[in-house]
Amino acid sequence: MDHKETLDSLLHEERVFRPLPQMLIEAGVNPQDLRAARELAEVDLCSYWEEAAEELDWFKKWEQVCDISDAPNYRWFSGARCNIVYNALDRHIETVNKNRLALIWEGEPGDSRQYTYYELYRAVNRFANGLKALGVGKGDRVVLYMPQLPETVIAMLACARIGAVHSMVFSGFSARLLRERVREVDPRVVVTVDGFYRNGQVIRLKEEVDRALLDDPAQNLESVVVVHRANVDVNMDSARDCWYEDLVRHERPHAPAEIMAADDPLFIMHTSGTTGKPKGLVHSHGGYMVGVHRTFKWVFDLKPTDIFWCSADPGWITGHSYLVYGPLLAGTTTVMYEGHSLYPQADRLWNIVSKYGVTIFYTSPTQIRTLMRFGHRYPEQHDLSSLRILGAVGEPFNTEAWLWMYENIGKGQCPVLDTWWQTETGMIMISPLPVSVLKPGSVTRPLPGIDADVVDAEGNPVPDGKGGLLVIKKPWPAMFSDVIGDREEVMAHYWKRIPGMFYAGDVARKDEDGYFWIQGRADDVLNISGHRIGTAEVECALTKHPQVAEAAVVGVVDKIKGQVAKAYVTLNHGFVESDDLHRELKEQVRRELGPIVIVRSIEFRDELPKTSSGKIKRTELG
Numbered sequence: 001m002d003h004k005e006t007l008d009s010l011l012h013e014e015r016v017f018r019p020l021p022q023m024l025i026e027a028g029v030n031p032q033d034l035r036a037a038r039e040l041a042e043v044d045l046c047s048y049w050e051e052a053a054e055e056l057d058w059f060k061k062w063e064q065v066c067d068i069s070d071a072p073n074y075r076w077f078s079g080a081r082c083n084i085v086y087n088a089l090d091r092h093i094e095t096v097n098k099n100r101l102a103l104i105w106e107g108e109p110g111d112s113r114q115y116t117y118y119e120l121y122r123a124v125n126r127f128a129n130g131l132k133a134l135g136v137g138k139g140d141r142v143v144l145y146m147p148q149l150p151e152t153v154i155a156m157l158a159c160a161r162i163g164a165v166h167s168m169v170f171s172g173f174s175a176r177l178l179r180e181r182v183r184e185v186d187p188r189v190v191v192t193v194d195g196f197y198r199n200g201q202v203i204r205l206k207e208e209v210d211r212a213l214l215d216d217p218a219q220n221l222e223s224v225v226v227v228h229r230a231n232v233d234v235n236m237d238s239a240r241d242c243w244y245e246d247l248v249r250h251e252r253p254h255a256p257a258e259i260m261a262a263d264d265p266l267f268i269m270h271t272s273g274t275t276g277k278p279k280g281l282v283h284s285h286g287g288y289m290v291g292v293h294r295t296f297k298w299v300f301d302l303k304p305t306d307i308f309w310c311s312a313d314p315g316w317i318t319g320h321s322y323l324v325y326g327p328l329l330a331g332t333t334t335v336m337y338e339g340h341s342l343y344p345q346a347d348r349l350w351n352i353v354s355k356y357g358v359t360i361f362y363t364s365p366t367q368i369r370t371l372m373r374f375g376h377r378y379p380e381q382h383d384l385s386s387l388r389i390l391g392a393v394g395e396p397f398n399t400e401a402w403l404w405m406y407e408n409i410g411k412g413q414c415p416v417l418d419t420w421w422q423t424e425t426g427m428i429m430i431s432p433l434p435v436s437v438l439k440p441g442s443v444t445r446p447l448p449g450i451d452a453d454v455v456d457a458e459g460n461p462v463p464d465g466k467g468g469l470l471v472i473k474k475p476w477p478a479m480f481s482d483v484i485g486d487r488e489e490v491m492a493h494y495w496k497r498i499p500g501m502f503y504a505g506d507v508a509r510k511d512e513d514g515y516f517w518i519q520g521r522a523d524d525v526l527n528i529s530g531h532r533i534g535t536a537e538v539e540c541a542l543t544k545h546p547q548v549a550e551a552a553v554v555g556v557v558d559k560i561k562g563q564v565a566k567a568y569v570t571l572n573h574g575f576v577e578s579d580d581l582h583r584e585l586k587e588q589v590r591r592e593l594g595p596i597v598i599v600r601s602i603e604f605r606d607e608l609p610k611t612s613s614g615k616i617k618r619t620e621l622g
């Protein structure tokens, strides 16, 4: 964005949703607590996070909460010793949580497995010992190419327990991408499965591994561990491959948690790369643990009776932070589903909610839009009364999808939390709590301790109501701590664009209440006759039409206006494109946003191109 340029914001949402009285009475963090926390964090950021850190167990406390001497290479809890897995498992074994369910897993064919904290602890220790037997030690890397299985959680925790660094490669990626990642990460071990179930098919994952590892892309790779899941025939290379079950069979269910420095690496996660090449970011034991634990407990208002379900794949940061680490750190029960949300039909998620009595459901706008296309018939067939809190992350949550979730899933009784964060941030950054006043389409306000703002290219705050670049001005504990690959270049990308601030790569505006509205990725901004407009606003206007399921907007060159908008839309089931609809949609945008936004053409599609994590790839359109 050029000097002093701001964005125009044309979309105005007037509706507000206040918390129900019951929520205000029962919430662990009420509006007064929230205000007090904000005040404390503003005056003394370190005290705020120090208090959060005190809720966890440390082998040795920190010398400094946040060492800023080498900014932007911030070091959190320097001098401290800890292990995130000790906090996610061992400390619960000493309490009544020992026999509480840690993990409820459901396979796509309908099979189910459950682990108490004690059972999970034993399984993790066994595999930790198995990994050690394969020569894996502190600082070694392990690539996990795994779908949604209990062993995926076990493998993550087993690595972290012995100080090895896990790097998950999404199971929907092909051999080619796995090969690239293996080459970059250079693991000692790869863990995978024979196959798994997805949309009624068996996906043969081990075959992909064999293809990826042809002619040994990794120098240090010694073993491939294969979990039995689909019982399909696989080739086992006797010098390299072993079955998970054989490896753990004779291992002891006890293994000490390695004593780690707070900033020792925990895992490597690549960014989604919607608009650029994925970057390999590192998160570490101490700061990540504190940030994820605090945000998980506060944002979702955890109670001892909760059953928490995050539908994200563990291959993404959402899965790492809020399917695995967050819930286990908090001692809650986490739900994991192997398969596709439309298998065998579009009510599968609601079936799982009612079957296990899920109380908190965290998903993505793209998932909601997918299910919305089938209408309210499916949610109506299931008892969703156990739900008390709903949430989403990953993309702008258009008001229509937000309202649909609020009404049809939450039945007007559950707050819908639109949470903004990134792989880079490790934890939720801008989000309501269940006691917040909600405005559909807004991520509301930064959490306590998070100094977010909207600025121009020089770092000056832009006036309320104007859009600009979303930045974070002060460090936070779960921020990525290191980079694999070109560290200088990656650090410059995030920290040098606007000196002294973290550049998030999104555009946003703040309203008169200090509420943030995410307008899209900075790379996707439209420029129509000098008006700079975020793609999310135009897309939101289009999806207000009852026949539209999803919309993606890109800019196309126009001789007179510079750019005009081109829209791609998918329709709800039962509707077809027509000239009338075409006209109506253009009229809809004009009515919602005014005459500035000219939609030149609309293309109707069965599907929009998306990244494997579900984000619309606008760069592939237009």
Ligand code: WT7
Residues within 6 Å of the ligand: 271, 272, 317, 318, 392, 393, 394, 395, 396, 397, 418, 419, 420, 421, 422, 423, 424, 443, 504, 505, 506, 518, 520, 521, 613
């Ligand atoms: C990007 C980060 C963090 C887990 C999921 C994705 C977009 C995320 C929101 C939201 C609008 C959002 C942003 C962000 N995004 N949450 N609530 N409203 N946009 O992590 O793959 O690192 O992607 O997702 O563009 O920068 P990620």
